[in-house]
Amino acid sequence: MTALSLIQRDRYPIDGSNQPLYEEIVAAARAQIATYGYAELSGFVTPDGVAALVADAESLAERAHHSHGPGTAYLELPADTWPEGHPRLKWMDYGVRAVGYDIIPYASPLRQIYELPELDRFISDVLGRGPLFHYADPCGALNLAVMGEGDQLQWHFDQTDFVVSLAIQDAEIGGDFEVVPLTRSATQENYDEVNLILNGDHSRMTRLEMTPGTLLIFEGRYSLHRVSPISGDTLRHVGLLAYDTKPGTVSSELLRAIRYGRTDAFATPPTTWPVA
Secondary structure (H helix, E strand, C coil): CCCHEEEECCCCCCCCCCCCHHHHHHHHHHHHHHHHHHEEEECEEHHHHHHHHHHHHHCCCCCEEEEEEEEEECCCCCCCCCCCCCHHHHEEEEEEECCCCCCCCCCCHHHHHHHCCCHHHHHHHHHHHCCCCCCCCCCCCEEEECCCCCCCCECCCCCCEEEEEEECCCCCCCCCEECCCCCCCCCCHHHHHHHHHHHCCCCCEECCCCCCCCEECCCCCCCEEECCCEECCEEEEEEEEEECCCCCCCCCHHHHHHHHHHCCCCCCCCCCCCCC
């Protein structure tokens, strides 16, 4: 089974086999992003591909580092100059486990999908930002996000312009991707609306259930979003595929330490876990 065979190419001909349909899919995805801040591409991976991704994710889950604690919507330590009640001062709980790129085996179907040049071209065409580059961080370029009982992601804005995710397995209860599209802009923070959302007004919220096999291209810098709290024994698995408009971009050592529990990357993926 090749990586390209995992893609449902009769619907998403990223291999160039049906250029008119390809251009139609790209145009529709661009329109979604312009309207909602995201493009949701259901059935991007075949059923057999989803089964392979699930088996792979379950085998990798033990390698995930669990990070948790309080966080803000702006993913920063807030300055004490903000007035009381400001949304930048509101702390919320989060919990997530991450398997870094450097410990995902070369044979992993998730890794092989990420390394498809055809996928790079497709995402670049959808976003229309010129050529894209794989994120150069050896841990952060590709992640398997693993979430279980009690895990969640607090309401937040991303610090990157866009995120590409691939839904692999849903939780029994919760784990929905919830978003308030285009909450702010490059010129307007809209703190009043952010405060309303953080305090429970979800009237503009859209819930994306992240059905396995769905590819989501999401511009999270301007849309407030979260992953709802998870319950049950079934782990939620999502692949996070990282790109940048500039080559050579990497994470800080502090971010690596928090997200992966280490700052140094493995030269090659370990064959066994835990590493002796």
